[in-house]
Amino acid sequence: MISNKMRDLVNSSSLIRAMFEEGKRLKSIYGPDKVFDFSLGNPNVEPPKEIVTAIHEILDEESPSMVHGYMNNSGYEDVREKIAAYTSEQYNTQVGKEHIVMTCGAAGGLNVLFKTLLNPDDEVIVFAPFFSEYRNYANNHHAKLVIVPSDKTSFQPDLKAFEQHITDKTKAVLINSPNNPTGVIYSHETLEQLSNIIKAKEQEYGHGIFLISDEPYREIVYDNIEVPYLLHYHTNAVIVYSYSKSLSLPGERIGYLVVHPKIEDVDDVMAGLNVANRILGFVNAPSLFQRVIAKTLGVKVDLSVYEKNRNVLYEHLTQLGFGVLKPEGAFYLFMKTPIADDKQFCKDAKAFNLLLVPGSAFGCPGYVRLAYCIAHDTVMNSLPAFEKLWQSYDM
Numbered sequence: 294m295i296s297n298k299m300r301d302l303v304n305s306s307s308l309i310r311a312m313f314e315e316g317k318r319l320k321s322i323y324g325p326d327k328v329f330d331f332s333l334g335n336p337n338v339e340p341p342k343e344i345v346t347a348i349h350e351i352l353d354e355e356s357p358s359m360v361h362g363y364m365n366n367s368g369y370e371d372v373r374e375k376i377a378a379y380t381s382e383q384y385n386t387q388v389g390k391e392h393i394v395m396t397c398g399a400a401g402g403l404n405v406l407f408k409t410l411l412n413p414d415d416e417v418i419v420f421a422p423f424f425s426e427y428r429n430y431a432n433n434h435h436a437k438l439v440i441v442p443s444d445k446t447s448f449q450p451d452l453k454a455f456e457q458h459i460t461d462k463t464k465a466v467l468i469n470s471p472n473n474p475t476g477v478i479y480s481h482e483t484l485e486q487l488s489n490i491i492k493a494k495e496q497e498y499g500h501g502i503f504l505i506s507d508e509p510y511r512e513i514v515y516d517n518i519e520v521p522y523l524l525h526y527h528t529n530a531v532i533v534y535s536y537s538k539s540l541s542l543p544g545e546r547i548g549y550l551v552v553h554p555k556i557e558d559v560d561d562v563m564a565g566l567n568v569a570n571r572i573l574g575f576v577n578a579p580s581l582f583q584r585v586i587a588k589t590l591g592v593k594v595d596l597s598v599y600e601k602n603r604n605v606l607y608e609h610l611t612q613l614g615f616g617v618l619k620p621e622g623a624f625y626l627f628m629k630t631p632i633a634d635d636k637q638f639c640k641d642a643k644a645f646n647l648l649l650v651p652g653s654a655f656g657c658p659g660y661v662r663l664a665y666c667i668a669h670d671t672v673m674n675s676l677p678a679f680e681k682l683w684q685s686y687d688m
């Protein structure tokens with residue numbers, strides 16, 4: 294009885310579900326400490342203690358009918374005002390509360406944005422490898438995802454290919470930095486060139502093309518590498534932000550959009566986002582967590598476990614002979630598979646209780662993703678398993 298479209302979606306979701314079930318099955322046979330599950334991007338670092346304190350304070354001190362009530366579909370005004378002031382100071386920009394929309398995480402934000410911007414058959418460009426849900430989000434709004442490769446040595450976008458893939462139907466370009474699954478941060482030069490190419494194509498086709506930056510990993514960076522701020526580079530720009538990873542709050546569904554104050558048709562865009570939040574059924578971002586965020590701006594999670602995991606895995610896998618790019622941010626590592634078939638490689642890895650995600654799930658076969666947001670002990674215990682896996686290929 295379900296729709297044909299949904300039947301296809303259920304079938305294509307089966308890979309992730311099967312992996313989750315397989316993890317559970319292996320853990321029940323070998324014990325949870327003997328299975329090395331690198332498959333999920335669910336942060337293992339606890340949210341900062343300031344979050345719990347803020348929840349208590351809000352419940353004790355603020356009016357319950359306000360804390361739990363409806364508000365403007367874009368979010369509480371005082372919360373958006375604080376986020377706008379924080380963002381303006383932090384990144385030396387000038388956004389106001391009228392340019393912020395509170396959302397149900399990045400997933401909610403992207404859907405609200407797509408609903409507002411996209412006509413059926415519009416094209417959205419992404420760079421492979423990319424977060425696989427982007428395909429579903431574009432599909433939700435009857436748009437087409439156009440996949441452009443990245444440079445295989447740096448995993449920065451292939452700008453020549455990008456230029457060739459822009460058409461009259463291109464309405465948006467979606468980037469993600471720090472990147473899931475590569476851990477790469479898009480450089481100043483990349484953003485500058487993306488922007489220049491888009492501006493030239495806007496001239497050529499006579500309509501706006503929006504550059505969207507999905508940034509749930511903005512604060513998860515190593516070695517003090519700077520994540521350039523999109524609004525400095527491009528005017529037709531929107532930032533999609535989320536606290537799912539930066540504060541380890543994925544279940545709370547809280548994030549926001551920052552729209553460039555000078556984006557084309559800014560009033561229409563903001564009105565559209567407000568209505569989209571309502572009619573997509575989100576209505577508004579969770580009220581309690583909007584208030585929590587306003588009280589905890591600038592608070593950070595402890596990144597030391599992720600950093601330790603990154604360093605150990607990078608050293609070990611490189612020494613074994615695997616091809617790995619050192620992640621600059623996020624908590625993923627993208628590794629070249631020693632055989633061309635990445636799905637077969639994941640099957641082979643499972644024989645050593647290693648659960649990995651094939652790069653083809655991110656539009657980039659020949660690689661696998663390791664999510665290292667897991668206990669450091671698990672990472673240490675997994676090292677011999679990687680060694681055996683490498684040796685099993687007799688190289």
Ligand code: PLP
Pocket residue numbers: 334397398399400401424469473507509535536537543548
């Ligand atoms: N974008 C990227 C690149 C992600 O990796 C994720 C989650 O893993 C999301 C968006 C969705 O995050 P949220 O929980 O904020 O909806």
